[in-house]
Amino acid sequence: MKHAWQITAAVSLLWVGTVWAATGMAQIRGTTAGSPVTGTATLTDTPSGLHVSISVAHVAPGKHGLHIHEGSACGDAGKAAGGHFNPDGVPHGFLPTDGFTKAHAGDFGNIDVGADGTGSLDLTLPGLSLAGGKYNVAGHAVILHEKTDDFGQPTGNAGGRIGCGVISVTQ
Numbered sequence: 399m400k401h402a403w404q405i406t407a408a409v410s411l412l413w414v415g416t417v418w419a420a421t422g423m424a425q426i427r428g429t430t431a432g433s434p435v436t437g438t439a440t441l442t443d444t445p446s447g448l449h450v451s452i453s454v455a456h457v458a459p460g461k462h463g464l465h466i467h468e469g470s471a472c473g474d475a476g477k478a479a480g481g482h483f484n485p486d487g488v489p490h491g492f493l494p495t496d497g498f499t500k501a502h503a504g505d506f507g508n509i510d511v512g513a514d515g516t517g518s519l520d521l522t523l524p525g526l527s528l529a530g531g532k533y534n535v536a537g538h539a540v541i542l543h544e545k546t547d548d549f550g551q552p553t554g555n556a557g558g559r560i561g562c563g564v565i566s567v568t569q
């Protein structure tokens with residue numbers, strides 16, 4: 399039989415794990431047959447927001463739009479991921495500076511890819527989470543676009559979807 403303090407400790411750890419320590423990832427792959435695009439998104443719930451670290455490789459140099467989309471599938475050249483993750487039904491923007499009232503919750507802007515075909519993006523986004531609620535990104539798809547997000551309406555004119563991966567909670 400467990401002592402009360404052991405049960406309390408176990409419950410506390412579970413609570414901390416659920417609220418602050420959740421981690422997730424998405425394995426990004428090319429959306430068309432033979433595409434060399436690869437990448438990884440690593441997500442961590444922290445007290446200051448969801449830390450998102452994304453790296454990609456084998457991508458054409460330049461800025462590429464990077465968003466969380468509503469769907470949880472990557473088929474049909476990425477179209478299966480649906481529209482942007484936009485639980486508030488607001489205009490398109492850049493979440494880190496525009497916030498939830500002027501940007502979609504999935505508006506991560508662009509990832510800058512260098513001449514060697516690799517790029518990385520690190521953002522900490524207050525309000526986003528892996529642990530439930532309106533802004534829970536778990537189960538949604540990370541989409542890497544063919545072109546630059548110019549922040550025009552309705553979705554930034556970023557063209558086709560060259561990379562995609564669905565976010566899963568790992569811990």
Ligand SMILES: [Cu+2]
Nearest residue numbers: 464465541543
């Ligand atoms: Cu997008």
